[in-house]
Amino acid sequence: EVHLVESGGGLVQPGGSLRLSCAASGFTFSSYWMTWVRQAPGKGLEWVANIKQDGSEKYYVDSVKGRFTISRDNAKNSLYLQMNSLRAEDTAVYYCARDPHYSDTTGYFYYFDYWGQGTLVPVSS
Amino acid sequence: SYELTQPPSVSVSPGQTATITCSGDKLGDRYVCWYQQKPGQSPVLVIYQDKKRPSGIPERFSGSNSGNTATLTISGTQAMDEADYYCQAWDSSVVFGGGTKLTVL
Numbered sequence: 096e097v098h099l100v101e102s103g104g105g106l107v108q109p110g111g112s113l114r115l116s117c118a119a120s121g122f123t124f125s126s127y128w129m130t131w132v133r134q135a136p137g138k139g140l141e142w143v144a145n146i147k148q149d150g151s152e153k154y155y156v157d158s159v160k161g162r163f164t165i166s167r168d169n170a171k172n173s174l175y176l177q178m179n180s181l182r183a184e185d186t187a188v189y190y191c192a193r194d195p196h197y198s199d200t201t202g203y204f205y206y207f208d209y210w211g212q213g214t215l216v217p218v219s220s
Numbered sequence: 221s222y223e224l225t226q227p228p229s230v231s232v233s234p235g236q237t238a239t240i241t242c243s244g245d246k247l248g249d250r251y252v253c254w255y256q257q258k259p260g261q262s263p264v265l266v267i268y269q270d271k272k273r274p275s276g277i278p279e280r281f282s283g284s285n286s287g288n289t290a291t292l293t294i295s296g297t298q299a300m301d302e303a304d305y306y307c308q309a310w311d312s313s314v315v316f317g318g319g320t321k322l323t324v325l
Contacts, residue, residue: 130314132263140255140263140306142314156313190262196310205310206253206268213262 097121097209099191104214111181111218117174117191117211125149125169128194130207131176133187141187144176145194159185181218188213222311226320233325238294240320242307245288250309252290254283257319258303266305267292299324 103115117129130145144155144165153165164177174191192207225243232238242252252270255263265274267283270290280295290309294301302324307317 139319140257140308140316142316145314154313202249202251203310204251204269205314206265206308207255207263208265208268208274210262210264 097193099193099209099211101189101191101211101214104189104216106217106219107181108220109182109218112177112179113181113216115176115178115189115191115214115216117176119172119174119191119193122193122209124167124172128196129165129167129174130192130194131165131174132190132192132207132210133185134190134213135184135187138187143189146174178216181216183218186216186218188215221313222309222315224307224309224315224317226305226307226317228318229321229323231323231325232294232297234299235296238297238301238322238324240292240294240305240307240322242290242292242317243288244290244309244315247288247290247309248286250285250311252283252285252307252309254281254292255306255308256301256303257306263306294322297322297324 098120100118131143146153146165162180166175190213191211193209196205254267256266257263270285271283282293284291304319306319
C-alpha cells in the first residue's frame with residue numbers, strides 16, 4: 096500500500112526557513128516524479144513544485160521560485176522542500192503527492208494519484 | 221496564465237445525479253482529472269485522463285471533457301459524496317480549478 100507521510104511543519108516567522116520532508120513507502124520511489132501541493136486555510140489547491148525521478152529536472156510555481164528548493168533522496172525514499180524567505184502568504188497545509196505524469200502525441204497526462212496527510216506551515220510573527 | 225473555472229457550490233438530493241463543471245479555453249484539447257476532498261482530509265483522485273476511474277473509486281463517478289468544459293458526474297449521489305471537488309489540467313504548469321462544494325441534502 097502506498098504511504099506518504101509529511102513532517103517538518105510548524106510555526107515560522109516571516110523571513111524564516113523551514114524544511115519539509117515526505118517519507119514514501121509501498122512503491123518504487125525512484126520510478127516516479129514527486130510533487131508538492133499546498134492549500135491555504137479555507138482556500139483551494141495550488142501546485143508548488145515537482146521533481147523528476149533522478150532529480151535532474153525541477154519545476155516551481157512562479158511565486159516560490161528562488162525561495163523554495165525541492166529535492167529527493169532515492170536511497171531514503173524521501174522527498175524534501177526547503178523553504179526560505181517565508182512570507183505570510185506561504186501559510187498553508189503542504190501535501191506531497193506521487194506524480195505519475197507522462198506525455199505522448201495526444202497530450203500531457205498530469206495527475207497526482209496518492210497524497211500524504213499534509214503538514215501545516217503557519218507563517219506569522 | 222491558464223485558468224479553470226468551477227461553480228463555487230452545487231446541491232443535489234440523495235439518489236439524484238450531481239454535475240460539476242470545469243471550464244477553460246479549449247479545455248477539451250487537454251486531459252483533465254478530478255479530486256475529492258472531504259473536510260480535514262487529503263485530496264483523493266476520483267477521475268484521471270478525463271474519464272478513467274482509479275481502482276477503488278465507485279462506478280457512480282464518471283467524467284467527460286469536450287470543447288471548453290469538463291464535467292464530473294456523480295450518479296445516485298450518496299451522503300458520503302458531500303465534499304469539495306477540484307478539477308486539474310496542465311498548461312505549461314499544473315492548474316487547479318477553484319473548487320466546488322457539493323452539498324447533498
